[in-house]
Amino acid sequence: MSVLELDDVTVAFDGHEVLCGISGRVEEGQAVALIGPNGAGKSTLIRAVLGLVPVREGRIRVLEQDPADARRHVGYVPQYSRLDPEFPVTALQVVLMGRYRSVGWLRRPGRADRARALEALASVGLADRAKDRFGTLSGGQRQRVLFARALAQDAALLVLDEPFNGVDTTTQEDLVALLAAERARGVAVLLSTHDLDVARHACDETCLLNRRQFAFGPTAKVLEDDLLLAAFAGGVHLVGDEVVGIGAPHHHLHGRHDPTDPHG
Amino acid sequence: MSGTFLAAPYQQRALLAIVILGVVAAVVGVHVVLRRMAFVADAMSHTVLPGVVVANLLGGPLYAGALVAGVTTAMLLGFPARARRIGEDAAVAIVLTSFFALGVAIVSRGRSFATDLTGFLFGSLLTVDADDLLLMGIVGGVAIVAMVVFHKELVLRAFDREAAEAIGLPIARLDLLVDLAVALVIVTALRAVGTLLAVAFVITPAATARRLGLAVVPSMLVAAAIAALCGTVGLAIAHEAGMRADVRVAPGATVVVLLTSVFLVVAVVAWWRDRVRSA
Numbered sequence: 001m002s003v004l005e006l007d008d009v010t011v012a013f014d015g016h017e018v019l020c021g022i023s024g025r026v027e028e029g030q031a032v033a034l035i036g037p038n039g040a041g042k043s044t045l046i047r048a049v050l051g052l053v054p055v056r057e058g059r060i061r062v063l064e065q066d067p068a069d070a071r072r073h074v075g076y077v078p079q080y081s082r083l084d085p086e087f088p089v090t091a092l093q094v095v096l097m098g099r100y101r102s103v104g105w106l107r108r109p110g111r112a113d114r115a116r117a118l119e120a121l122a123s124v125g126l127a128d129r130a131k132d133r134f135g136t137l138s139g140g141q142r143q144r145v146l147f148a149r150a151l152a153q154d155a156a157l158l159v160l161d162e163p164f165n166g167v168d169t170t171t172q173e174d175l176v177a178l179l180a181a182e183r184a185r186g187v188a189v190l191l192s193t194h195d196l197d198v199a200r201h202a203c204d205e206t207c208l209l210n211r212r213q214f215a216f217g218p219t220a221k222v223l224e225d226d227l228l229l230a231a232f233a234g235g236v237h238l239v240g241d242e243v244v245g246i247g248a249p250h251h252h253l254h255g256r257h258d259p260t261d262p263h264g
Numbered sequence: 265m266s267g268t269f270l271a272a273p274y275q276q277r278a279l280l281a282i283v284i285l286g287v288v289a290a291v292v293g294v295h296v297v298l299r300r301m302a303f304v305a306d307a308m309s310h311t312v313l314p315g316v317v318v319a320n321l322l323g324g325p326l327y328a329g330a331l332v333a334g335v336t337t338a339m340l341l342g343f344p345a346r347a348r349r350i351g352e353d354a355a356v357a358i359v360l361t362s363f364f365a366l367g368v369a370i371v372s373r374g375r376s377f378a379t380d381l382t383g384f385l386f387g388s389l390l391t392v393d394a395d396d397l398l399l400m401g402i403v404g405g406v407a408i409v410a411m412v413v414f415h416k417e418l419v420l421r422a423f424d425r426e427a428a429e430a431i432g433l434p435i436a437r438l439d440l441l442v443d444l445a446v447a448l449v450i451v452t453a454l455r456a457v458g459t460l461l462a463v464a465f466v467i468t469p470a471a472t473a474r475r476l477g478l479a480v481v482p483s484m485l486v487a488a489a490i491a492a493l494c495g496t497v498g499l500a501i502a503h504e505a506g507m508r509a510d511v512r513v514a515p516g517a518t519v520v521v522l523l524t525s526v527f528l529v530v531a532v533v534a535w536w537r538d539r540v541r542s543a
Contacts, residue, residue: 050430068432074429087298087423088479097420101431105412133477149427159430 001064003157003188004049008058010042011048017211019044022058024207024216025159031037031189032180033199033206033219042192042211049190050076053257065157070157072101075150077160080142080167085135091145092130095121099154113152120144120152124178136154140171147175151182158182160191164198176202196223267402269503274390279499281392281400281456282519284490288404288452291411292445293470294483298422299442302467304341307360308446309463311337313367315386316454318514326384327399330454333445337363342440387458389499389516396455407448410441413530417441419480457516464520465491472527475534494522 004026011019019041026032034042047053048060051067062070063076075098090126098120109117121127124144126137132140143163150158158179164172179202193199199206199219206222208214214231215222270276296305316326340359341352371384411418421428421438429435446466453462469487478486489517498519505511 014539051432052429071430071432074430076427078424078426082426088474088477088483089419089423090479094423097416097424097427100420103416105417108416153431157443 002061002213003030003060003063003101004032004190005059005064006049007060009045009048009055009060010057011053012056013045013053017056019048019209019211020057020214021212022207022209023213024205025191026188026205028156028186028188029183030205031183031191031203033203034190034192034195034209035206035223035228035231036209042209043161045207046159046190046192049159050074065136073257075153075155075158077146077150077158077163077188079165080139080146080163081165083134083142083146085142087134090131091121091126091134091141092117093139094134094145095148095152098149101153117148117152118156120148123151124148125174138168142166143171144175147178147211151178155187157188157190160189162192164193164195172198176190188216199223202246269500271479274392275503277392277397278456278515279496280397281389282495282499283492284397284400284404285449285453285456285462286469286495287488289462290469290473290487290491291408291448291484292442292449293466294421294473294487295411295418295442296446296466296482297470297474298419298480301442301496302463302471303356304443305446305449305463305466307341307356308334308337309449309459310360310367310444310479311363312447312450312454312459313384314370315365316368316459317371320384326454327451330451330459331403331447333363334450335444338440338443338447341443342436353540383458384454385458386514387454387456387516388462389456389514389519392455395488400452400456403448404452407445407452410445411470414438414441415480439448448492457520461516461520464523468520468523468527469494472523472530475527475530477534490526491523494526495519498522526542 002025006022006024007164009022010017010020022045024032036042039073048055049062049067051071060067063073067074087261092114095117096109096113099109099117103109105114114178118130119128124147126141126144129137129141134145137145147163149159163175167175175234176198180193181233183189189203191198191203200223204218205217206219207216208222208231210231210233215227270279293305296302312330312333312539315329315331315336317329319326319329337359341356367384417428417433418438418441421433425435428438449466450459450462453459453465457465469490470483472490473483473486476483476486498521499515501522502513502515502518505513
């Protein structure tokens, strides 16, 4: 049984098509990267997988259910920078939120939920920061907390939206290692990223998209120059292995970025 | 008038009214401040007016009129932004001004226009009776129960809307719940401090607690304590001003001025504390 099935998916807002022709499968223990320029529809696809936007054509199945029915089994990790650092919650309280779906309405998280949350917090290396205010943590630590929240949900599918934006290298490496550990337990992963290196190291498959699907398959094959150039409308600006922009066709791939280029 | 503060039953009822309002407004207000939805409370304080005025004209209970208008406002504000095709701020402004204008237009038909309007907008704390207190307790109690029952879902929605959506929480209904709770606070405040000053009870103590950097539940307790303390001191000031200096001071407004003063003191202290920490 596939954890996630995308079957010729088309998503539209207000009658305008924003994403079309997305097809692919994510199996147990498999990780798939979503790669594409800004505005390509990566976040839209993630929202569709979470059941938050309707699919106009085609079909999305999560554990053979409609996405809205499978939310209990999907752990979502947003970017830490989208959250209010002044919000008065501790790291542990944030992680406990991952238990809310299983706790259900009208009930409070119990001891077992608290123990699971502490365990998840320990697994991201922040056991000693449980009582610290979320906003007092560094950006990388906040991203770890949000990762722990998804772990505490004991999900079958982890969905991560640009989880490495603005985090330090150590945190990125630790989270990639944690993803590998989760995959070893059979958890499937869908993550959007600008970092081709992350896709290469953390994901066996990649979905390359820009309003439509350019490729879905083994990462090494998908992240070839010609496909990337096609998806990024003719040019890709890289800093190291991170896509930082798109431009005219004379720009090139793989470290051929000119730091003095104002478009780069 | 008795010479000792709180000696007269009407003063005791006034204090009890302020304490009930303070507790209810604190619990709801903390959620409003967390969601940065103060403008909704402000709008609600204006939009209940036509309901109150119509109830007054028909000789019905003012609370019922305020409740109907408040619930109607909450439903209109809860109408999905996508369907409205205008931003939330514009929707609030349109609902606020149109409802308030409707209320003023209706009340202006009467001969006692100014007196009636002042009563609706600013209440009459010293004339609160036992029936008012009972209604305040019931209406406010409903608001508190709703906030307590859905506490964890409301906090998650306020902190991380996307994550709340992702686990299937009904965002629109949770937002409607907070809007309805604000409407209940305005109804609770109606006879005591009126519709306009009610918003101060919702926002100012909660904002003060937030500035202190407290967690969610302690914020509610501290906000309620601030409202109760300012209520007691405000009533005492109004009483003493009348007794010793023969100066009439509106007790409800005095309480609100005190609430604002406490907020300003806390804001300055917190600013100074933050500067020392960052130095």
